Amino acid sequence: MEVSFGSFQVAVLMAFLFVTMALVTIFVVVARQSSRNVAFETVTDTGYRLRRAWLAFLVLLLGSGVVLSLFFLPFPGDSKATATVNVSGGLFYWSMNPETIPVGSEVSFDVTSADVNHGLGIYDPDGVLMGSVQAMPGYHNQLDLTFDKPGTYMMACLEYCGFKHHDMMKEFEVTQ
Amino acid sequence: MSQAATATEAANTNGGVLHPLGEKFNPNTSKPQNLVGWLFGGTGLALFALMALVGLLMRFTQADTVGVSPEWFYRLMTLHASGMLAGALLSMMGGLWFVVRAVVPGLSLGRAIASWLAIVAGAVLIVVAVLIGGFAAGWTFLFPLPFDASGQWSTWAAVTFIIGMGLVGVGFMVYCIDVLKATTQAYGGLSGALGVKWLRGKDPTGPPPQVIAATAVTIQGVICSAVGMTIVMALLDHTIDGQVALDALWAKNLTYFFGHTIANLIIYLAAGMIYVLVPLYAGRQWKLSKPLAIGWLFTIVFVMTAYSHHLYMDFVQPGAPQMISLVASSAAAIPVAVVTIYTGMMLIWGSRFRWTLTSVLLYLGFAGWAIGGSGAVIDSLIPINFRLHNTLWVPAHFHNYLMMGVGMWMMALVSYMLERAAGRTASRRTTIWAPLLMVGGGYGFIFSWYISGALGIPRRWAVQPIGTENYSLVASIFAIVFLIGFFMLLLEFFSLARTALARRREAPPEPALASIAGASTEADLALGNAPEPLLRSPFGIAVTVGLAVIASFALLPPISEASEATIGFHHLAHAVQFFIGAMLAAALASTPAIARRITPRWTNIGLITVILLPAGMLLFMIPAIYTDIEDENFLHASYHFVVLILGFLLGLGASTLGRTAGWAVLISSVGMGLMFAAGVTGG
Ligand code: HEM
Ligand SMILES: [Cu+2]
Numbered sequence: 001m002e003v004s005f006g007s008f009q010v011a012v013l014m015a016f017l018f019v020t021m022a023l024v025t026i027f028v029v030v031a032r033q034s035s036r037n038v039a040f041e042t043v044t045d046t047g048y049r050l051r052r053a054w055l056a057f058l059v060l061l062l063g064s065g066v067v068l069s070l071f072f073l074p075f076p077g078d079s080k081a082t083a084t085v086n087v088s089g090g091l092f093y094w095s096m097n098p099e100t101i102p103v104g105s106e107v108s109f110d111v112t113s114a115d116v117n118h119g120l121g122i123y124d125p126d127g128v129l130m131g132s133v134q135a136m137p138g139y140h141n142q143l144d145l146t147f148d149k150p151g152t153y154m155m156a157c158l159e160y161c162g163f164k165h166h167d168m169m170k171e172f173e174v175t176q
Numbered sequence: 177m178s179q180a181a182t183a184t185e186a187a188n189t190n191g192g193v194l195h196p197l198g199e200k201f202n203p204n205t206s207k208p209q210n211l212v213g214w215l216f217g218g219t220g221l222a223l224f225a226l227m228a229l230v231g232l233l234m235r236f237t238q239a240d241t242v243g244v245s246p247e248w249f250y251r252l253m254t255l256h257a258s259g260m261l262a263g264a265l266l267s268m269m270g271g272l273w274f275v276v277r278a279v280v281p282g283l284s285l286g287r288a289i290a291s292w293l294a295i296v297a298g299a300v301l302i303v304v305a306v307l308i309g310g311f312a313a314g315w316t317f318l319f320p321l322p323f324d325a326s327g328q329w330s331t332w333a334a335v336t337f338i339i340g341m342g343l344v345g346v347g348f349m350v351y352c353i354d355v356l357k358a359t360t361q362a363y364g365g366l367s368g369a370l371g372v373k374w375l376r377g378k379d380p381t382g383p384p385p386q387v388i389a390a391t392a393v394t395i396q397g398v399i400c401s402a403v404g405m406t407i408v409m410a411l412l413d414h415t416i417d418g419q420v421a422l423d424a425l426w427a428k429n430l431t432y433f434f435g436h437t438i439a440n441l442i443i444y445l446a447a448g449m450i451y452v453l454v455p456l457y458a459g460r461q462w463k464l465s466k467p468l469a470i471g472w473l474f475t476i477v478f479v480m481t482a483y484s485h486h487l488y489m490d491f492v493q494p495g496a497p498q499m500i501s502l503v504a505s506s507a508a509a510i511p512v513a514v515v516t517i518y519t520g521m522m523l524i525w526g527s528r529f530r531w532t533l534t535s536v537l538l539y540l541g542f543a544g545w546a547i548g549g550s551g552a553v554i555d556s557l558i559p560i561n562f563r564l565h566n567t568l569w570v571p572a573h574f575h576n577y578l579m580m581g582v583g584m585w586m587m588a589l590v591s592y593m594l595e596r597a598a599g600r601t602a603s604r605r606t607t608i609w610a611p612l613l614m615v616g617g618g619y620g621f622i623f624s625w626y627i628s629g630a631l632g633i634p635r636r637w638a639v640q641p642i643g644t645e646n647y648s649l650v651a652s653i654f655a656i657v658f659l660i661g662f663f664m665l666l667l668e669f670f671s672l673a674r675t676a677l678a679r680r681r682e683a684p685p686e687p688a689l690a691s692i693a694g695a696s697t698e699a700d701l702a703l704g705n706a707p708e709p710l711l712r713s714p715f716g717i718a719v720t721v722g723l724a725v726i727a728s729f730a731l732l733p734p735i736s737e738a739s740e741a742t743i744g745f746h747h748l749a750h751a752v753q754f755f756i757g758a759m760l761a762a763a764l765a766s767t768p769a770i771a772r773r774i775t776p777r778w779t780n781i782g783l784i785t786v787i788l789l790p791a792g793m794l795l796f797m798i799p800a801i802y803t804d805i806e807d808e809n810f811l812h813a814s815y816h817f818v819v820l821i822l823g824f825l826l827g828l829g830a831s832t833l834g835r836t837a838g839w840a841v842l843i844s845s846v847g848m849g850l851m852f853a854a855g856v857t858g859g
Binding site for chain 2: 165
């Protein structure tokens, strides 16, 4: 299986690197200030005031992350699906019906497992992970995805299932 | 007197190990504290060292440079994770105990040792299951994988592993019950020990921060271990009687509630320790404050409700837990960022901070928590999780805060005890180089995972996708750099230990400890810590008896006969019988005549009861046991009566643990029965 960076993932990584850099800066600054001799009251005077701003900032930042998330939930809604594909995971294979998907379709995957828990991850022809859903015995998870690009896609297992977990892959075609 | 003058004076007395103004915050130590500190901290660090080597071997395997087979990779993965988590848990349990015992002498040494024994015994069983039995279902042992081994291990190995995990849960439970009992007894009940009374102006001084942390963590710990016991017992029932069927979604919920929460609590245990250790090097006290007390209340709520983010990609999981978890996972970061880490930074700022090996490690731990926590929050947003779930982003963020956060604090605990015992600091060379190598190596190692996560590489793959082996190779080299720093630190530890031993030979011998088991109850007796009755007033007793009576209506023939229709309802009926027994006992034991007679001498036996009985009840709920007697009215009735008696004994046991810990186990034990009824069928 080949993998490559998706633009979404790179954006997330960049955001994280940015946060990390900001945090590292703070920790370096505090460490450098640690050797000075400042009365604790002076530190807390500013510290408590800043803390309120810091709290407000975090609530705003995390809150907007949570609210934004609600608009992009991957959970199945009122499906506009033009095709249903049944997928079942088993030790150590994927079975899929039908096996090809016409390009442009909005597919609703009905995903389950024949034995233990598996995870269905779908990689596009460039090797970018489009998303995933769990394959659980006794349950059917519905995953809606749109296929705009023709080519060879890959299913891989994203839930540990045993000694050939990493071999549990299957290619499928999205055709014109 | 000027600050500088005080500074030099104090420096003369403590050999400069601490901040000149820090000595007065140094916790008083007693023999029990030192014993627990060395035992828990030492075991934790030893496991860390061993499991780090296992981890390195795994990463090299992924780099395709060593010939470990996938079969063995997954065994090592199971071992590494279980061993590391057990080690980190032990270490931080010990660290918190060390600092809390200084202010709460009611903590029992005997019970701390019992908890250590249970966890170590669990770890030994896990090692046996993996290395001899070949068990490799991962430390999360998600049902039904332990029983569907693709020929890799047999049932005994799965059972050994599950019992091992159960023992880790039992050990943690013993610790949590004892700490909760002691802190709430010392600080005026749950609301006193959590600082709620203080917040409401009803307690002028309030508990010190480490007591709030200890209380908040251990009350969650009781609940979390009860959930753990439920899934463990359900899996054992399934082994004993193959007809016992577990629902996979239910099992996953329980497993992650237990596994996620216990792993997450490790860092909160550590926070309690940090409140005491950082002031030693900053020379400023970590005081009780409103944000701190409120922050911990929020932490309890959010940590207990965040686990469902492990089930984001189970679209059949009901929407409510998903949404609660979405909010809780983000919100849990706020007390950490705004209270604990922020206050830590304020204490350090402009304090003429005393940088020693210990304090460097303490400081780095904050950074690991902050950065790793950010990685966690990002992954907890559902649309992002859709593309990062079970990719290498996951080990990236949790190694970030476990290895670079908790790991640093595990080392800091031992380093603190060593520097203190040796009366000198670590060498300048180690103080600079060991942390430098660990930070450089550790973050390099972890960032290769963040990047691989963005690449969409799945976690837990023995063989990496074609063309990505170099990430594993580079990461392995970084891991070696980390380990060089770590072993440099260990060498320094040996040298400090030598100084400490030499120093001890010169010092007058400390008084020997009376028996370990006795030490606990003696302390309680000396302190007059008789357990408060579960119910305070006649009214409370009446209400409890009333509840038992109302519940017993559910056992009247029309309803109980209907309950025979499905196994789930039948189990529910058992839970109700258990509940009735427990409530009656709680009421009985709270009557003045009996409550007066309950002494701390019974606490150990009570503790054993409240751990064994709920487990026994669940073991008892195997259709193979009760279906045969279903038609024999007398036997059937006796069976139900036994369940009621079990509940009654549980109630008696709980009443030896004081009000808070007693109710915590009562409620969670009845909860165990209810949870069991919700997910276990078949037969
Ligand atoms: C030098 C130190 C360490 C090294 C080299 C190391 C290495 C590894 C590797 C290679 C994996 C497998 C990741 C994958 O492909 O999914 C792993 C997983 C894991 N590690 Fe570590 N690790 C280290 C420290 C720690 C620490 C300190 C902890 C906890 C306190 C820890 C807990 C875990 C856990 C829970 C897993 C997950 C296993 C699973 O997915 O079932 N590790 N580690
Ligand atoms: Cu699989």
